[in-house]
Amino acid sequence: MRLRAWSCDMTTVEECRVGAGLGEPYAITWCAVEYFETSGAILRMLLQHLSPNNPRHGRTLLHHAILCGNTEAVRVLLECGADVESPVKTTRETEFCPIHMASRLGLSSILQCLINFGCNLNSKIDSGETALMISAKYKHKKCLQVLTMAGADFGLVNVASQSASSIAGSNRWSLGFQQSVLDVIRCGKIPRSSNISVFCPLVFAAHAGDTEALKAVIGSGEFNLDDQDDSGFSMIMITAFMGHIEAFRLLVYAGAGAKLCNKSGQNAITLSESNHNCNLFEKVFLEFALEKGNHNAGGGGGFYALRCAARCGDSDAVKLLTSKGYDINVPDGEGYTPLMLAAREGHGSVCELLISHGAHCSAKNARGETTLLLARKFGVSKNDAERVILDELARKLVLGGAYVQKHTKGGKGSPNGKEIRMVGLAGVLWWGKWSRRNVLYREAELGPSLAFCRHRRNKGDADEIGVFRVVTTKNKEVLFLCNGGFEVAKLWVA
Numbered sequence: 001m002r003l004r005a006w007s008c009d010m011t012t013v014e015e016c017r018v019g020a021g022l023g024e025p026y027a028i029t030w031c032a033v034e035y036f037e038t039s040g041a042i043l044r045m046l047l048q049h050l051s052p053n054n055p056r057h058g059r060t061l062l063h064h065a066i067l068c069g070n071t072e073a074v075r076v077l078l079e080c081g082a083d084v085e086s087p088v089k090t091t092r093e094t095e096f097c098p099i100h101m102a103s104r105l106g107l108s109s110i111l112q113c114l115i116n117f118g119c120n121l122n123s124k125i126d127s128g129e130t131a132l133m134i135s136a137k138y139k140h141k142k143c144l145q146v147l148t149m150a151g152a153d154f155g156l157v158n159v160a161s162q163s164a165s166s167i168a169g170s171n172r173w174s175l176g177f178q179q180s181v182l183d184v185i186r187c188g189k190i191p192r193s194s195n196i197s198v199f200c201p202l203v204f205a206a207h208a209g210d211t212e213a214l215k216a217v218i219g220s221g222e223f224n225l226d227d228q229d230d231s232g233f234s235m236i237m238i239t240a241f242m243g244h245i246e247a248f249r250l251l252v253y254a255g256a257g258a259k260l261c262n263k264s265g266q267n268a269i270t271l272s273e274s275n276h277n278c279n280l281f282e283k284v285f286l287e288f289a290l291e292k293g294n295h296n297a298g299g300g301g302g303f304y305a306l307r308c309a310a311r312c313g314d315s316d317a318v319k320l321l322t323s324k325g326y327d328i329n330v331p332d333g334e335g336y337t338p339l340m341l342a343a344r345e346g347h348g349s350v351c352e353l354l355i356s357h358g359a360h361c362s363a364k365n366a367r368g369e370t371t372l373l374l375a376r377k378f379g380v381s382k383n384d385a386e387r388v389i390l391d392e393l394a395r396k397l398v399l400g401g402a403y404v405q406k407h408t409k410g411g412k413g414s415p416n417g418k419e420i421r422m423v424g425l426a427g428v429l430w431w432g433k434w435s436r437r438n439v440l441y442r443e444a445e446l447g448p449s450l451a452f453c454r455h456r457r458n459k460g461d462a463d464e465i466g467v468f469r470v471v472t473t474k475n476k477e478v479l480f481l482c483n484g485g486f487e488v489a490k491l492w493v494a
Contacts, residue, residue, distance in 0.1 A: 027050075027056070028046060029043070029046045029047065029050050029052075029061060030056070030061065030064055032046055033061055033064050033065045033068060033070065033073050033077075034064070034068060036065075036068070036070050036072065036073040038072070040072060040073070040076040043073065043076050043077075043080075044076060044080060047076075047077075047080040047081075051081075052077050052080055052081055052082040053081070053082060053083050053086060055086075055089075058088055058089040058090055059088050060082065060083070060086045061077055061082060062074065062077050062078070062082040062083070062084070062086055062098055063086070063088055063098060063101060065077055066098055066101050066102050066105070066107065066110055067101070067105075069105070069107055069110070071107075071109045071110050071113055074110050074113050074114070075113055078113070078114075078117045084098060084114055084117045084118060084119045085097055085098070085119060085120060085123070086098065088101065095125065095126060096125045097119070097120070097123050097125075098114055098119065099111065099114050099115075099119045099120070099121070099123065099131045100123070100125055100129075100131055100134055102114060102131075102143070103131040103132075103134040103135045103138070103140065103143050103147070104134050104138055106135075106138060106140035106142070106143055107143070108140070108142035108143045108145075108146050111131070111143050111146050111147070112146050112150075115146070115147075115150045121147065121150055121151060121152045121153070122152060122153045122156060124156075124158075127158055127159055127160075128157070128158035128159035128160075129158045129167075130152065130153070130156055130158075130164070131143075131147055131152065132144065132147045132148075132152040132153070132154065132156075132164045133156075133158060133162070133163070133164045133167050135147060135164075136164040136165070136167045136168040136171070136173065136177055137167050137168075137171060139168075139171065139173045139176060141176060141179075141180045144164075144177070144180045144181070145180055145181075145183065145184050148180075148181060148184045148189065148191050149184055149187075149189050151192045152192065153192055153193065153194050154191050154192065154193040154198070154199035154201075155192075155193035155194040155195030155196065155198045155199050156194065156195075156198070157198060163198045163199055164177075164199070165177065165198075165199055165204075178204075178208055181204065182205070182208055182210050182213045185201065185205060185210075185213040185216050185217060186210075186212045186213050186216060188216055190216065190217055190220050190222065191204075196227075197229070197230065200223070200227075200229075201217050201223070202214075202217050202218070202223040202225075202227070202235055203229065203235065203238065205217045205247075206235045206238040206239050206242075206244075206247060206251070207238055207242060209239060209242055209243075209244030209246070209247045210247070211246050211247050211250050214247050214250055214251075215250060218250070218251075218254050225251060225254060225255060225256040225257075226256060226257045226260060228260065228262070231262055231263055231264075232260075232261065232262030232263040232264070233262050234256065234257070234260045234262075234268075235251055235256055236248060236251045236252065236256040236257070236258065236260070236268045237260065237262060237266070237267070237268050237271050239251060239268075240268040240269065240271045240272040240275075240281055241271040241272070241274060241275075242275075243272070243275035243277065245277070245280050245281065245284070248268070248272075248281055248284060249284045252284050252285065252288050253288060258285065258303075258304060265333070266333070267333065268281065269281060269282060269304055269332070269333075270332075270333045279308070281304075282304050282305070282307060282308035282311075283308055285304040285305040285308065286304075286305040286308040286309055286314075286317060288305070289305035289306075289321060289324075290305070290317060290320060290321075303326060303327070303330055303332075303338075305317075305321055306318065306321045306322070306326050306328060306338050307332065307336075307338050307341055309321060309338075309350075310338035310339070310341045310342040310347070310350055310354065311338075311341040311342065311344075311345055312345075313342065313345060313347035313349075313350050314350075315349055315350055315353060318338075318350055318353055318354065319353060322353070322354070322357040328354055328357055328358065328359050329358070329359060329360050329363065331363070331365070334365055334366050334367075335363075335364065335365030335366035335367070336365050337359065337360070337363055337371075338354055338359065339351060339354045339355065339359040339360070339361065339363075339371055340363070340365060340369075340371050340374050342354060342385065343371045343372070343374050343375040343385045343386075343389055344374040344375065344377075344378045345378070345385075346375070346378070346384065346385045347384075347385060348384025348385045348387065348388045349384070351375075351385045351388045351389060352388045355388070355392050361389055361392050361393050361396070362393075362396075371389050372386065372389045372390065372393065375389050390490075390491070393491055394491040394492070397488070397491045397492065398421060398422040398491075398492060399421060399422055400421065401419050401420060401421025402419070402420070402421070402482065402483070402488075403417055403418070403419050403483070404417075404418060404419075404420055404480040404481060404482045404483070405417060405418075405480065405481040405482075406418040406420070406431065406478070406479070406480055407452065407456075407478075407479040407480070407481065409455075410449070410451050410452060410455055410477065410479070411448070411451065411452040411453075411454075411455035411456045411479060412455045415481060418431040418480075419431065420480065428440055429441050429470060439470075439472045439473075439474075439476070439478070440472060440473045441470045441471065441472050441473070442471050442472060442473045442475075443470075443471050444468060444469070444470045444471070444492065444493040445468065445469055445471075445493060446467075446468050446486070446489055446490060446493050447467060447468070447469075448464075448467045448469065448479065449469055449477060449479070452467070452469070452479055464481055465485045465486050465489075466481055466482045466483070466484060466485045466486060466488060466489045467479060467480070467481050467489065468480055468482070468489045468492050468493050480492070
């Protein structure tokens with residue numbers, strides 16, 4: 001009989017619907033599939049006498065049932081012995097299986113039926129595409145999800161080295177693909193991948209910034225949070241770069257390492273700066289470190305916690321973190337130490353606290369800026385940080401000592417090189433072993449005296465920069481010329 005049915009092209013995989021009388025003549029079993037009645041009794045009766053696997057134009061009854069979109073007919077055929085892997089053959093030797101056909105047509109219920117009867121999830125057509133790739137190519141969300149739930153391999157590629165994910169991207173369906181897979185992950189099913197360099201569920205969830213999906217992947221225990229891709233990006237770097245603050249928080253609390261750098265030398269915090277919200281990511285480390293109270297908090301994020309606390313002027317947080325033994329002199333990627341950041345923001349009390357725990361005032365950042373320069377450059381008027389830094393630099397200088405030129409006879413004689421330093425903090429100035437060279441000073445002042453200027457005018461160095469004078473308790477004046485000019489002289493009298 002000729003009925004309104006399907007016409008199949010023997011040279012391609014294409015099928016087309018035709019009107020009454022235009023289709024190829026059907027055997028009675030094919031009519032039973034085309035016009036399947038609800039109970040399936042007629043088809044079952046016919047199949048007692050006829051094989052469901054006899055091909056017609058390269059196709060079998062199973063392919064015809066799939067083409068008709070009839071899930072119950074497919075089930076009856078499979079129960080009656082239809083081959084779930086029977087290929088469609090064309091004159092061009094193109095072959096595809098029922099699973100590929102159902103995926104191309106977007107028939108998710110039939111796809112599930114084929115899977116239930118044990119079809120090969122990862123079989124390929126001649127182009128190397130699997131059912132998963134075909135579903136992505138034709139943007140069939142339900143089919144993609146059915147295959148993901150069944151364990152289809154996301155790590156496979158076709159002959160053009162494209163995966164299901166990249167095929168979706170090529171067809172402008174990246175977001176739909178992403179949401180489809182994330183929905184499955186949220187239900188607790190982790191996509192299977194035989195090659196994590198092609199597709200890694202952890203990387204996929206991190207890129208998406210979906211905390212529920214990321215939590216499910218982490219909870220599976222199948223993945224190392226600190227694995228890095230070919231460019232050196234770890235999961236925590238990916239979330240920082242993408243600006244996914246909550247996903248970043250989840251990884252930090254799960255123990256992801258913050259010390260890792262990619263092949264360009266960037267870490268999570270430097271990568272977060274591209275989103276102009278670096279402070280939020282540092283605060284995650286701070287919150288975690290304060291909550292856990294652990295030296296290893298955040299897998300190396302303790303430095304960022306301390307940096308954040310210093311910059312924000314949080315003395316209590318700085319006190320807690322320094323008590324845990326963090327190295328407070330470790331610079332960030334631009335050479336800034338926590339002390340520099342506190343000084344730049346004018347937090348004098350925090351600077352004082354950091355210095356008391358061994359922070360160095362003499363360090364320089366990548367731009368050659370010192371802690372004192374940062375305090376002066378960015379600080380507000382009456383900058384308390386500048387005073388603290390100056391006091392520490394002065395203390396280090398006078399107690400450590402330095403070589404200066406000592407002028408004799410009020411400037412009348414020739415200057416002599418001496419090493420001077422303060423002995424303790426009792427006001428004793430020392431520049432030799434002879435007791436007369438250990439003097440108690442009463443005051444120190446910047447600049448030369450009038451007598452010194454008069455005595456040195458003829459010698460041409462009366463206006464030398466870097467002169468300071470010390471008046472002893474016996475009212476004797478001693479003059480020194482230091483290296484470093486006015487700034488260093490200022491430290492000596494501070």
